[in-house]
Amino acid sequence: MRHLLVSFFALGLVIACGSSQGSSFQDPDDAGASSTTSSSGTFVPSEGGASSSGDPRESCASKVLCGEPAICCATGQECVKNACAEACATGVRCGEVCCAAGQVCLSQACVAPGKACNDSFDCEEEEFCEPTIGKCLPQPVEAGACLYKPPVAPLALTLEWSWTESAVFAPEFNQIVNTPMVVDMDGDKIPEVVIVTSKNDSGAYNQDRPAYVRVLEGREDPASPGSKKPKEKWAATVDAYKDGNEVNPRGTPAVGDIDGDGKIDIVAPRMSGGLIAFNADGSLKWKTANRTKYDSVTVAIADMDNDGKAEIVAGGLVFDHEGTLVSGEVTGQALWGSNDPGYGPVSIIADVDGNAASTEQFVVTGNRAMRKNGTMLWDISEEKSPLLAALGVPNDGQIPDGYTAIADLDKDGKPELVVIGQGILRVQEASALPPDKPKVLAAIRLPGSGRGGPPTVADFDKDGIPEIASANGTKYNVFEYDPAKPEDKRLSVKWSKDTQDGSSNVTGSSVFDFEGDGSAEVIYNDECYSRVYRGDNGDELYKIVNSSATIHEMPVLVDVDGDNNTELLVVANDYHHSIGTTKCEGYDAAAGEVPRHGIFAYGDANDRWVRTRKVWNQHAYHITNVTADGKIPQVEPRSFTVAENNDYRVSSQGKGVYNAPDLLVDLEISLFSCPTAIDLRARVKNQGALGVPAGVKVKFYLGADATGTLLGEKLTTKPLLPGESEVLTLSYATTGATAAFFVVVEGTAATGVIDECLTDNNTGKSGGIRCPGVN
Numbered sequence: 001m002r003h004l005l006v007s008f009f010a011l012g013l014v015i016a017c018g019s020s021q022g023s024s025f026q027d028p029d030d031a032g033a034s035s036t037t038s039s040s041g042t043f044v045p046s047e048g049g050a051s052s053s054g055d056p057r058e059s060c061a062s063k064v065l066c067g068e069p070a071i072c073c074a075t076g077q078e079c080v081k082n083a084c085a086e087a088c089a090t091g092v093r094c095g096e097v098c099c100a101a102g103q104v105c106l107s108q109a110c111v112a113p114g115k116a117c118n119d120s121f122d123c124e125e126e127e128f129c130e131p132t133i134g135k136c137l138p139q140p141v142e143a144g145a146c147l148y149k150p151p152v153a154p155l156a157l158t159l160e161w162s163w164t165e166s167a168v169f170a171p172e173f174n175q176i177v178n179t180p181m182v183v184d185m186d187g188d189k190i191p192e193v194v195i196v197t198s199k200n201d202s203g204a205y206n207q208d209r210p211a212y213v214r215v216l217e218g219r220e221d222p223a224s225p226g227s228k229k230p231k232e233k234w235a236a237t238v239d240a241y242k243d244g245n246e247v248n249p250r251g252t253p254a255v256g257d258i259d260g261d262g263k264i265d266i267v268a269p270r271m272s273g274g275l276i277a278f279n280a281d282g283s284l285k286w287k288t289a290n291r292t293k294y295d296s297v298t299v300a301i302a303d304m305d306n307d308g309k310a311e312i313v314a315g316g317l318v319f320d321h322e323g324t325l326v327s328g329e330v331t332g333q334a335l336w337g338s339n340d341p342g343y344g345p346v347s348i349i350a351d352v353d354g355n356a357a358s359t360e361q362f363v364v365t366g367n368r369a370m371r372k373n374g375t376m377l378w379d380i381s382e383e384k385s386p387l388l389a390a391l392g393v394p395n396d397g398q399i400p401d402g403y404t405a406i407a408d409l410d411k412d413g414k415p416e417l418v419v420i421g422q423g424i425l426r427v428q429e430a431s432a433l434p435p436d437k438p439k440v441l442a443a444i445r446l447p448g449s450g451r452g453g454p455p456t457v458a459d460f461d462k463d464g465i466p467e468i469a470s471a472n473g474t475k476y477n478v479f480e481y482d483p484a485k486p487e488d489k490r491l492s493v494k495w496s497k498d499t500q501d502g503s504s505n506v507t508g509s510s511v512f513d514f515e516g517d518g519s520a521e522v523i524y525n526d527e528c529y530s531r532v533y534r535g536d537n538g539d540e541l542y543k544i545v546n547s548s549a550t551i552h553e554m555p556v557l558v559d560v561d562g563d564n565n566t567e568l569l570v571v572a573n574d575y576h577h578s579i580g581t582t583k584c585e586g587y588d589a590a591a592g593e594v595p596r597h598g599i600f601a602y603g604d605a606n607d608r609w610v611r612t613r614k615v616w617n618q619h620a621y622h623i624t625n626v627t628a629d630g631k632i633p634q635v636e637p638r639s640f641t642v643a644e645n646n647d648y649r650v651s652s653q654g655k656g657v658y659n660a661p662d663l664l665v666d667l668e669i670s671l672f673s674c675p676t677a678i679d680l681r682a683r684v685k686n687q688g689a690l691g692v693p694a695g696v697k698v699k700f701y702l703g704a705d706a707t708g709t710l711l712g713e714k715l716t717t718k719p720l721l722p723g724e725s726e727v728l729t730l731s732y733a734t735t736g737a738t739a740a741f742f743v744v745v746e747g748t749a750a751t752g753v754i755d756e757c758l759t760d761n762n763t764g765k766s767g768g769i770r771c772p773g774v775n
Helices: 386-390
Strands: 003-006 064-066 077-080 083-086 104-106 109-111 127-130 135-138 157-163 173-175 181-183 192-199 211-220 230-232 254-256 265-269 275-279 284-287 299-302 311-314 317-319 325-327 348-350 362-364 368-370 376-379 403-407 416-421 424-429 440-445 456-458 467-471 475-481 491-498 510-512 521-525 529-533 540-545 556-558 567-572 598-604 663-670 677-686 697-702 709-715 725-733 739-745 752-755 763-769
Touching: 064 077, 064 763, 077 663, 077 677, 104 135, 157 211, 157 230, 181 254, 211 265, 254 299, 265 299, 299 348, 348 403, 386 424, 386 440, 403 456, 424 467, 424 475, 440 491, 456 510, 475 521, 510 556, 663 739, 677 697, 677 739, 697 725, 709 725
Parallel strands: 663 763
Antiparallel strands: 003 752, 064 663, 077 083, 104 109, 127 135, 157 598, 173 192, 181 192, 192 211, 211 230, 254 265, 265 275, 275 284, 299 311, 311 317, 317 325, 348 362, 362 368, 368 376, 403 416, 416 424, 424 440, 456 467, 467 475, 475 491, 510 521, 521 529, 529 540, 556 567, 567 598, 663 677, 677 725, 697 709, 697 739, 739 763
């Protein structure tokens, strides 16, 4: 059965056993005992197998029957695929072998789980993170593995929860113009969502107006089932809500463990300038002494010098983990990484010195790379590019600043810097050691109007080569880069779609491969709609009415509630719409299409989207910059050298995304309760490549199939890793008549869905059964 419904509210029950039929992938049990099946026959044990006299139960010493027609298993045997086989004391069977306690069965071998993990990026290169136990396991080779690849189907979004105003503090502060951040802040495996909320009034988004950081639990509040409202984690008395601790409405925070104490911190631009940091409980951690005013900055975090303590970057300013300014001038450099001063810098941090032996990281902007101490690795701000001059860049093509991303675009092992500045996309070398300086390799003017927003990089068409995407005032554009062409032809428009962003035209976007097929989809929000575009041709796959001022808002894809399913988070604001500054002519008010504010979490109505990470910690997120539990790596892997991470502002799960369970059930009959009852024992086994949580439902029927009388249901009580099994027992009061019984692993009133790799092997049966001597 492909879709298996699972309840996580397990009932009290007894252990049991199971079997199943046919399999298209390599079944680790195929080397075991053979199956015996029949559609008729009555089993009445005979004494010693030689006479029909005496107590028939004694002729089957184990009193355990298996198969159809039923045969008697020897003591110490169990029913496996309708045949008797030696029992596995550990409950972990792998073909003919019983694995040791604590092992699992993967690729027909018993293996022991490795180190603890939160996602596959915590594991070694050829491992995946088993979410059921949070440990690394070898990734099965694809040939013969149990995999589930979601069918390509129209996106079907369902609202899981929304927050539109606070029930705790200052409900009028409900406008969100920043990218939401997601991380598990308290270690309970349920991520939290960090948002910045500003007031719904005149000047709401000005940087000298107040705004407040808030933290929401990433799921519907379990204390209010059906409300579709998340729990607010902070009380009204926390430091974050006190006078003097307000944040910048236009600034975007970053989250992570900045000082290596194992606790999550929030660093945000402060109202009227500077930075402010909060602990996970809302208490004040520090404020910067410097109150330099720089508008709309986004914060980035990385351990630039590999000392175990993170640096915090805001534009061209570098602060240490305690908020002390380390380097950067208070003017000029403060706007590094910007395409427009009014919308602030979006700096990135990367290792771009080209020295394989060094792991030092640098602040990287459109025309400079700076060390932690403020000295330059390279500076091309005074250099001139004929390519840019040909596109009308002033001063003979003097290289301007801009929004950046980094990736290995030509797969030569060296990174390229992608820059959006002055309405132009350019690609330039990213790595250089003095006296060398990076060169501009290609440039193209963005179709449409306006400056252009922070770029994303991903493989949009499954050709193995990254593409580049960026939005401006009237278009969303995807570009291809081909270094083999002449330099003025290396960048070309792959596709372009009309959008509406007349206010800022510098908004970012994110990318996610919903089907996990290697072709990424684009998620972008203009002033009126949040859209999902097909990556290879730009077809609109889904559209949500979602009003936005297009400042730093950017949709993100994360597992926001820790259920191993992916959700789409979008933020909204409506002040500009309410006063007529921004108009959405396409809205149908009669159909309920109106501007809105708050944050909204959407999931797949059919749970088909592939899994992804439980973290998105900064605007310049690129997977390797943060672990799943919010730690900042002391030595960050170069994202552009890791095959599956050669992208930017992309959400991904890593290895094991297609791994799936395969549940089977064997039905064995116990005569120990005769003559009053027959015990039906369903052994549920997972022979797939991914564990399943407790709560798998099994139905028991009187009859040869599911058209018979439903006798009852049972739920598994423990997670089942690959190779593990559990026995569920249902007692049937005998009537004296010969009977057949049927079991199926399924559920119709469950709270979760599990996709299996096989569709037709979730049943077991036994026939011709009655208690001996009962007429």
